Amino acid sequence: MKVVATYAIKGGVGKTTAAVNLAALAAADGLRTVLWDLDPQGSATFLFRVRPRVRGGARGLVRGRRPLDEAVKGTDVIGLDLVPADFRYRTLDLELDAMRKPTRALRRLVEPLADEYDLVVLDCPPSVSLVSESVVHAADLLLVPLIPATMATRSLDQLVEFLDALGAGGHDGAAVRRPEVLAFLSMVDRRKRLHRELAETLPKELDTISEVVIPALSVVERMADERSPVTVFAPRSPATAAYTRLWTEVACRLGLLEAR
Amino acid sequence: MSAGRPIPPAGVDAVRRVLLGAGTAGGVRITDVRTGASRRWRRTWLDSADWRLHRNGLALELHRTGATGRLVVHGAGAGELACPADGVTFPCRVAGLPAGELRDRLAAPLALRALLPLTDLSGTADDLAVLDEREKTVVRLTLETVEASGDPAGRGALRLDEVRGYPEHARRVTATLRAAGFDVRVVGDRLARPLAEAESALRAAGLDPGRLPGDLPRRIAPDTPADRAVAMVLSAFLDELEAAVPGTIADLDPEFLHDLRVAVRRSRAALALAGDVLPAVAVEAAARELTWLGDLTTPLRDLDVHLLDLPELATRLTAFAPADLDPLAAHLTRHRERERRLLVRGLRSPRFARFVAEWRAVLERVAAEGAEGTAVGELAADRVRRADRRFVRPGRRITDSSSPRHLHRLRKRGKELRYVLELFAPVLDRGHQRALVRELKAVQDVLGVFQDSEVQQETISGLAERMIAENGSDAPVPVGTLLAMGELVTHLRQDQDTARAAFGARFAAFVRPRVRRHVTALTPPTRITPPVRAVPLTRAAPPAGVTVSVGDAVPVRGVGDVVSTGGVVVPGDPVAPAGSGSRSRPVGARAGAGSAG
Ligand SMILES: Nc1ncnc2c1ncn2[C@@H]1O[C@H](COP(=O)(O)OP(=O)(O)OP(=O)(O)O)[C@@H](O)[C@H]1O
Numbered sequence: 001m002k003v004v005a006t007y008a009i010k011g012g013v014g015k016t017t018a019a020v021n022l023a024a025l026a027a028a029d030g031l032r033t034v035l036w037d038l039d040p041q042g043s044a045t046f047l048f049r050v051r052p053r054v055r056g057g058a059r060g061l062v063r064g065r066r067p068l069d070e071a072v073k074g075t076d077v078i079g080l081d082l083v084p085a086d087f088r089y090r091t092l093d094l095e096l097d098a099m100r101k102p103t104r105a106l107r108r109l110v111e112p113l114a115d116e117y118d119l120v121v122l123d124c125p126p127s128v129s130l131v132s133e134s135v136v137h138a139a140d141l142l143l144v145p146l147i148p149a150t151m152a153t154r155s156l157d158q159l160v161e162f163l164d165a166l167g168a169g170g171h172d173g174a175a176v177r178r179p180e181v182l183a184f185l186s187m188v189d190r191r192k193r194l195h196r197e198l199a200e201t202l203p204k205e206l207d208t209i210s211e212v213v214i215p216a217l218s219v220v221e222r223m224a225d226e227r228s229p230v231t232v233f234a235p236r237s238p239a240t241a242a243y244t245r246l247w248t249e250v251a252c253r254l255g256l257l258e259a260r
Numbered sequence: 261m262s263a264g265r266p267i268p269p270a271g272v273d274a275v276r277r278v279l280l281g282a283g284t285a286g287g288v289r290i291t292d293v294r295t296g297a298s299r300r301w302r303r304t305w306l307d308s309a310d311w312r313l314h315r316n317g318l319a320l321e322l323h324r325t326g327a328t329g330r331l332v333v334h335g336a337g338a339g340e341l342a343c344p345a346d347g348v349t350f351p352c353r354v355a356g357l358p359a360g361e362l363r364d365r366l367a368a369p370l371a372l373r374a375l376l377p378l379t380d381l382s383g384t385a386d387d388l389a390v391l392d393e394r395e396k397t398v399v400r401l402t403l404e405t406v407e408a409s410g411d412p413a414g415r416g417a418l419r420l421d422e423v424r425g426y427p428e429h430a431r432r433v434t435a436t437l438r439a440a441g442f443d444v445r446v447v448g449d450r451l452a453r454p455l456a457e458a459e460s461a462l463r464a465a466g467l468d469p470g471r472l473p474g475d476l477p478r479r480i481a482p483d484t485p486a487d488r489a490v491a492m493v494l495s496a497f498l499d500e501l502e503a504a505v506p507g508t509i510a511d512l513d514p515e516f517l518h519d520l521r522v523a524v525r526r527s528r529a530a531l532a533l534a535g536d537v538l539p540a541v542a543v544e545a546a547a548r549e550l551t552w553l554g555d556l557t558t559p560l561r562d563l564d565v566h567l568l569d570l571p572e573l574a575t576r577l578t579a580f581a582p583a584d585l586d587p588l589a590a591h592l593t594r595h596r597e598r599e600r601r602l603l604v605r606g607l608r609s610p611r612f613a614r615f616v617a618e619w620r621a622v623l624e625r626v627a628a629e630g631a632e633g634t635a636v637g638e639l640a641a642d643r644v645r646r647a648d649r650r651f652v653r654p655g656r657r658i659t660d661s662s663s664p665r666h667l668h669r670l671r672k673r674g675k676e677l678r679y680v681l682e683l684f685a686p687v688l689d690r691g692h693q694r695a696l697v698r699e700l701k702a703v704q705d706v707l708g709v710f711q712d713s714e715v716q717q718e719t720i721s722g723l724a725e726r727m728i729a730e731n732g733s734d735a736p737v738p739v740g741t742l743l744a745m746g747e748l749v750t751h752l753r754q755d756q757d758t759a760r761a762a763f764g765a766r767f768a769a770f771v772r773p774r775v776r777r778h779v780t781a782l783t784p785p786t787r788i789t790p791p792v793r794a795v796p797l798t799r800a801a802p803p804a805g806v807t808v809s810v811g812d813a814v815p816v817r818g819v820g821d822v823v824s825t826g827g828v829v830v831p832g833d834p835v836a837p838a839g840s841g842s843r844s845r846p847v848g849a850r851a852g853a854g855s856a857g
């Protein structure tokens with residue numbers, strides 16, 4: 001079982017959109033996949049028409065009173081399950097903080113899913129916090145959307161610094177696992193010169209940045225109305241093509257699919 | 261579905277109507293039922309000729325929808341496994357299946373056996389999604405309609421796939437549809453449903469899952485006239501023999517030939533041990549043809565056994581590499597092709613067809629009209645007693661200094677006893693019979709290893725000489741190959757010594773009082789009168805120059821070591837000449853099927 005987390009310090013950069021589409025593509029490839037919506041706002045949960053409620057809330061989960069697999073719901077995408085968001089995840093930080101080894105908590109919760117799933121996708125809320133430390137420790141790969149802007153790589157630099165700092169010791173003093181980092185340019189508008197240029201140059205400058213670019217497309221925005229991954233309702237769209245390329249890269253890095 | 265329930269109208273619309281009319285209950289609301297495209301499907305059930313999957317609680321299906329195929333295996337405690345089946349054609353051996361979990365699961369039960377298509381069903385499938393108030397799919401249904409299934413309204417069965425996290429919805433949908441008379445099968449009931457479905461599909465096709473052609477008739481009772489009973493048993497063996505012929509000719513797997521030989525061996529043993537209750541001339545003719553069949557099949561079986569054993573033997577090499585034996589495998593494979601052609605010619609010959617037809621006619625007549633004075637129960641007790649005595653007496657005389665010949669001969673006597681116990685199994689007490697067979701097998705196993713390893717040593721030495729002779733000086737046999745073969749001989753010699761050392765204790769266990777009790781129970785006192793032949797012979801005439809008189813001892817094979825004991829003819833070995841593939845299966849022995857080895 002591999003764990004991928006979409007992760008960014010900034011909000012509204014395309015984390016949830018990437019998480020949902022990659023999870024749907026993984027399921028279509030026959031991987032038993034579960035998406036955990038860690039964002040109390042629950043965009044992914046809304047998208048899959050699932051009630052944003054987990055029995056016992058954050059406390060029940062973290063304290064291990066309710067195993068994670070009891071919270072799992074099947075989605076309309078065959079092969080893809082969801083752990084819904086819960087408004088009470090707002091307190092997840094507090095709950096984690098109350099534990100002995102908070103950084104390890106998420107990984108411990110996810111591990112029992114290994115029998116049932118080949119891939120776990122974590123969709124994270126935008127912030128640097130204890131949840132994030134825990135996410136970093138749980139993930140095999142951090143998938144980081146970047147909006148093309150002059151300062152774009154700065155947030156990536158910040159993230160790498162953060163990871164290095166965690167390696168030396170996290171919030172609870174224990175060293176945190178260092179996941180692989182894969183950034184990609186998100187919502188690239190071909191009509192903008194700056195976007196075109198950065199999409200061209202950045203992947204060459206930094207090898208943590210993927211060659212795959214996700215363009216800004218109105219069909220992606222339609223996901224909220226369709227309540228479905230774009231790869232499902234518009235399988236032949238350029239958006240699906242772009243997410244498929246991104247999924248292939250992620251899967252190869254994780255050794256989930258043979259190189260195609 | 262039990263009687264008295266309303267019969268629903270056909271099709272997808274009926275399912276929708278029932279579900280949408282259900283209203284809200286227990287917090288579960290169904291707002292819509294969405295229908296998908298209609299698909300055609302075809303399902304083929306597969307198993308080996310001897311039902312190995314069925315016997316292991318498995319059902320293997322090939323599902324075809326449009327151009328794609330999927331293999332699905334159900335059962336035996338581990339749920340369901342599936343894999344794509346594109347490009348796989350049946351019959352097919354395990355190695356021909358796509359690599360993966362499903363293949364791994366089938367490998368052990370199937371061993372060498374080929375998968376054969378047994379029967380298939382086809383029809384249409386319609387997907388339905390049941391939606392809740394958020395218009396989310398909470399239950400998936402598939403309406404499967406079977407063609408030509410005698411299902412009057414064509415209403416088919418509903419497969420229900422629970423969506424994880426929505427158990428209440430699944431319960432409610434199941435209950436609603438069942439109340440309306442639909443046949444709902446919950447996919448989670450993985451063990452019961454597909455196995456029952458496979459069973460009924462196979463029975464509908466006239467097959468009897470799990471039953472082998474050589475299984476003894478269930479109709480035989482202790483008071484059945486002996487000649488009828490023996491004829492029925494021999495008919496079953498003839499069925500077994502015939503059933504193995506097409507697979508042997510097509511060379512689907514090596515087990516068909518093995519089955520054929522088992523049928524021949526069992527038939528010969530039955531004739532030798534109880535043939536005196538049947539018409540003598542017919543018995544004589546059948547025995548001759550069975551001997552011919554035994555000889556006809558021996559060379560190919562020997563080569564099969566060597567080829568099958570080779571990989572295992574090769575793993576035991578220490579001083580040499582397995583690859584050193586490749587020239588030996590190539591030599592054996594070449595010879596196998598030639599022997600196979602000869603065997604196929606024999607099985608397609610008029611002689612074989614005539615034997616089967618005439619022997620079948622005789623057995624059917626006796627089974628229908630026989631009226632032998634002795635009841636088969638009495639005959640059984642008499643024959644078990646004699647066979648046991650013939651095994652135990654010489655066995656007791658064997659010491660550490662006895663020659664190998666004595667052990668080989670004792671093994672033959674053990675086989676006779678085993679055959680008698682199997683032959684008369686329908687009229688013997690099951691518990692005692694099984695217990696005695698088990699105890700006997702423990703002795704026979706060491707005797708088997710003792711003899712087989714000796715035979716293999718000789719065979720390998722013989723093969724080495726033949727390879728040298730055939731290869732000549734232009735392409736000499738590699739020295740490494742010859743030395744590796746020499747090492748194999750050494751290992752086999754060690755096996756033989758180990759078996760020799762183990763014999764004493766095993767035999768002592770067989771003659772201990774607890775085991776004697778089984779023999780006593782199986783052999784109540786009998787008064788066997790000399791058999792009276794009640795059926796006049798019509799078809800099979802004695803061969804020229806041979807006059808057979810009623811009650812004569814009929815030699816089954818060879819003359820030298822025929823021993824006549826009060827009307828029972830016991831040839832030295834009704835089985836096969838020493839070293840002629842007389843061993844039971846080397847790999848993947850048929851579980852539980854009383855192969856007479
Ligand atoms: N490639 C794209 N083209 C056009 N619109 C996009 C694209 N990717 C995302 N969007 C839109 O941008 C908005 C934010 O996207 P998304 O929710 O995926 O970001 P996020 O990083 O998960 O946000 P948050 O930080 O709030 O969780 C959404 O309305 C989404 O439809």
Ligand SMILES: [Mg+2]
Pocket residue numbers: 015016017039043123124125
């Ligand atoms: Mg989000």
